[in-house]
Amino acid sequence: MAMSATLPAESVKRPRGRPRKTVADRDDGNRRSELLRSAARLFRRKGFDATSTRDIAAAAGMQSGSPFYHFKSKGALLFAVMEEGMHSAIERQQQAISRAEPATADLPGRLRTLIRNHFDVLLGPGSDFIPVMLYEARSITPRQRAGLAGLQRDYEAPWSPVLDALHASGRLRADVKLARLLIFGALNWSAQWYDRRKGASLDELADAAIALFMGEGP
Amino acid sequence: MAMSATLPAESVKRPRGRPRKTVADRDDGNRRSELLRSAARLFRRKGFDATSTRDIAAAAGMQSGSPFYHFKSKGALLFAVMEEGMHSAIERQQQAISRAEPATADLPGRLRTLIRNHFDVLLGPGSDFIPVMLYEARSITPRQRAGLAGLQRDYEAPWSPVLDALHASGRLRADVKLARLLIFGALNWSAQWYDRRKGASLDELADAAIALFMGEGP
């Protein structure tokens, strides 16, 4: 009797999931971004609707109700993943542009810089956030969608002058607006088939894209 | 008491949903394809996981359990939508090729025929089946995926000789295998943004795609 009363109590005390920091659970931003990373990975692999908040909690080493301490709903968690993905993509794109040669350099080279960075954001290590944004857009509200549209405009901003100049120079013959949509399609679809462990590298992918889109030109 | 016994009975007899054929409910293939069409529309709009079998049944004018008379599971219904979409796409592609000029005609023209038909299958009226196949592939089993892979090979078969010849003639400079993946991406992504009621026509879309992919060439 005494045993049967103490044993369960002890086994309940045993921590579940990954070990916690003994110091302070006030390490808040950390737990939040663990949730974001776990959610991004699961949303990408199984889709938003097929992922339960329990799955996400478990992947972050929490109990089933705990995600709602950090996010007010499952939908808010999805939106946070997308927003985080866009902020990171914009930042990385700006760094890639700065790292590249001056803006006067050859136009195909500038397009290649943008495309190469896009593949990185889309297919590189830890790249679940942007694919989630691209492929789970159906599951956010119109209001949230409008919020993301602004970030997407920011992301696409550096592409327009390059595409316009390529069109003017005759190396991009298609209508620029449609060309932009088709090009992003070609790139974004790679999230469906690209396998980092085999086949082409991201550099080879970028080369193929440039070769496909750029006419002979001057 | 007599009233309260007959009234509910009568109200239960009143048919729910859309009117049925009074003649014979043995009109079986018809009901089945109504289910397929309803399922395709809902799977496309809301996704597989967010669509309940009750939604599908209601859209086809049935009661909640009835879809399982025609399909043994929700997953079997999804697979049937995809299979039906591929069979139809292959058939329409073969007709488009037959209708076009002889196979010896100009290569960009042959590619345009394939692309134009692809947009039709993807974006034309009643075109929910192929987008479902493209965007809900995550929700089928590996066994089902293998079954579809054969149909996809059949669909892609007429593209290869055209792309190979374009590469040989110098009008397609990118690696052919990667070019094929990028091209299908550019086309397939249009299901995400194309709006039949505004913007470009499918012909203009096909023109833009050809202009984007084809170098100046001989």
Place this chain on the structure above:
DNA sequence: CCTACCGATCGGTAGG
């Protein structure tokens, strides 16, 4: 952040 819980919904089935 955990425990314990609730109401709602879902895929599927038996039996007609």
Place this chain on the structure above:
DNA sequence: CCTACCGATCGGTAGG
């Protein structure tokens, strides 16, 4: 193809 139903799971919450 309908009726009535079941077990499972889910998002979310109160109260600590």
